[in-house]
Amino acid sequence: MAPEPMPMQDQDPDVTAAREAHAEYLTAAQEARSSYRLSDPARAEAVDAAYTAYLEALQGAWDRLQARRRKRLEWLETQVPTGPGIPAYTSPADRAVLMAAFRAAYDKATDTDRMGRIRLLQEAERFDDDAARRGALTAIVDFSEMHTIRDWVNEHLTTARYLDEVASLREAIAGRSTRPDHRLAVQAMRPVRAPDEVRQPPQLQRLREAAEAQRQALSQSRARSRF
Known part of the structure; x- marks a missing residue:
């Protein structure tokens, strides 16, 4: 069976998945930063985890998109x-x-x-x-x-616009397409800049050390209060 032609990129399921991953990351990061139940290190770690999950989702969407493009191109080339x-x-x-x-x-x-x-x-x-x-x-x-x-x-051949489709797929797979439709997909798959919690690991380490020092101080204070 012939693989389905690629849909318009604004209707592509993997482009949609990339956009949803972006929205989910922003929501998760905002919730972590505004949570009063989390310590500063825990907030930073939650944002870091959300960003990592976001990158993994983008990579998965890109891999699936490219795999569908290659499968369609391989079939077209056999025609x-x-x-x-x-x-x-x-x-x-x-x-x-x-x-x-x-x-x-x-x-x-x-x-x-x-x-x-x-x-x-x-x-x-x-x-x-x-x-x-x-x-x-x-x-x-x-x-x-x-x-x-x-x-x-x-x-x-009955495949409409065969050569145009082949050229379009080859450009998209190679990452050198200037077609507006392909640029839309690339933009959706491009990750946003890493948050401060990820870009400044020393800051996260300092927060962890400060939290640990606070826990030790509290533990020592409780120990002294027993005597």
Whole structure:
């Protein structure tokens, strides 16, 4: 079954999850800071824990988003038959025959010009010759003859805007897309700056030491009061 196309990023479940993680972190941090039941070290530790959980949630959302992108791209790439395309269950003898047929078709396609490759592809389609088709298409892709690929895609595939979708997914996976829709996802996944409780660990340590000193002083005071 074909993986579902990627939705618009403002409707993507993992982008939504990232936004929810952001809101949950802000709420948890605010509750920790305003809690009168917590000591200063406990407040700092609670904020630290909330921020750590937030980062983990963002990473999980990003990993899931990228995995869905890769799965969709891998499926799309199989729709243009390039490479030998020999099934894994093929016997060694048959594999050798199929590989030889593909290599012969590929070499023939690389030894001609663009129009020659178009004619070879048309001939392969006419006779439904899979090895010749794969050899011609592989050479056409290697020569980056995208107009020829686009014409073939428009004639043989039902996937709308195939090449645009492939390009979009490749850019998004590589992290070099400038498309507004992709920027929206990147912004949602980008963590906010670490809070002071995380960025200033010495301060947290001082709070812990102060609390421990206070506990010891209180314990000593109680011990003296017994005598």
